[in-house]
Amino acid sequence: MDIRLDWLRAFRAIMQTGTVTGAADFVLRTQPQVSRMLARLEASLNFQLFTREGRRLIPTENGLRFYAHIEPILMNFDGLKGVAEDIRTKRGKPLIIAAEPFLLHSLLPKAVETMHSRTDAKFAIDMCVREVGLWMSRSNVDLALVALPFTHSDMERVAFAEAELVASLPTGHxxxxxxxxxxxxxxxxxxxxxxxxxxxxxxxxxxxxxSGGVFRPFIETGSGATACSLVARGLGVSVSDPIVANSFEREGVVVRRLSTQLKLTYGLLVDSRASASPHLREMVSCLIEAVQELGKEFVTVEPYGKVLSLPIFGKRKPPTSSNVFRSILA
Structure with missing residues (x-):
């Protein structure tokens, strides 16, 4: 099977832009060149990557599966220049962290801010998409921040906090x-x-x-942050992750406890085959601190020592803490 790197880059550009024209601008090739590269890649693979709807190209199921496998390879290849520069200047590699979208909104930025004030670590931050299943054997990710259960991964799953969902209401409601x-x-x-x-x-x-009722939503969204932003504008009420809801307090969202407890578990995905670096262990500490600060009374947090004493994180003197619950979610 003959597959060229420029064919894969053209394929990725089409996935990202949705059209051959957009991909051509992205990879600095002409539209006919991109069309030929796609045709040659499909011929080499012996299956179709896209179907056409007007000018747009819609990925096939095989196309989505192929993209899930080649994207980490292309990301690693694209990073070679930076790796070479780090080796030449004797700089450490960045800590690569991925997170689901709702955890990217405020939790991860807060943890990175704390980490940056303590260390000279560099960061690369990626989005973890649950539905696509991109997180099987992703050796380029040091740490992923997700809601558990998270089945689309062969990485080690570590539960470190549990949150109560809350009612998010507009000010004055x-x-x-x-x-x-x-x-x-x-x-x-x-x-x-x-x-x-x-x-x-x-x-x-x-x-x-x-409880004997049913929701009849007038707006639905895949983003908890978008839901809270709509609540802040007075368009309605919602049930939210407490960290996301608390981050909209200054914008006009009021957080209240629900009479029925609904739980959400925050977890980490860690590569069990890789040895944990000091920077990775420090990042876990910063994440736990951020959850405690942003989640307030709506979260129960695993103590640093219990999480960081797990074999996957190496040995570390455990700080004291009183909040203890499960540490590993099988």
């Missing part, structure tokens, strides 16, 4: 006067729901059904 809000009360309001593809949607719907 009548329900904001209460200390505890019932799901059925939220269902009676204009409701902003997470999409069915999200981890939390089925849990929220099931809890409301058990």
């Amino acid at each position: 009548p329900l904001a006067e209460r200390e505890i809000v019932h799901l059925t009360d939220l269902a009676a309001e204009p409701f902003i729901a997470l999409r069915h593809t999200t981890l939390l949607r089925s849990q929220i719907d099931l809890a409301l059904m058990r």
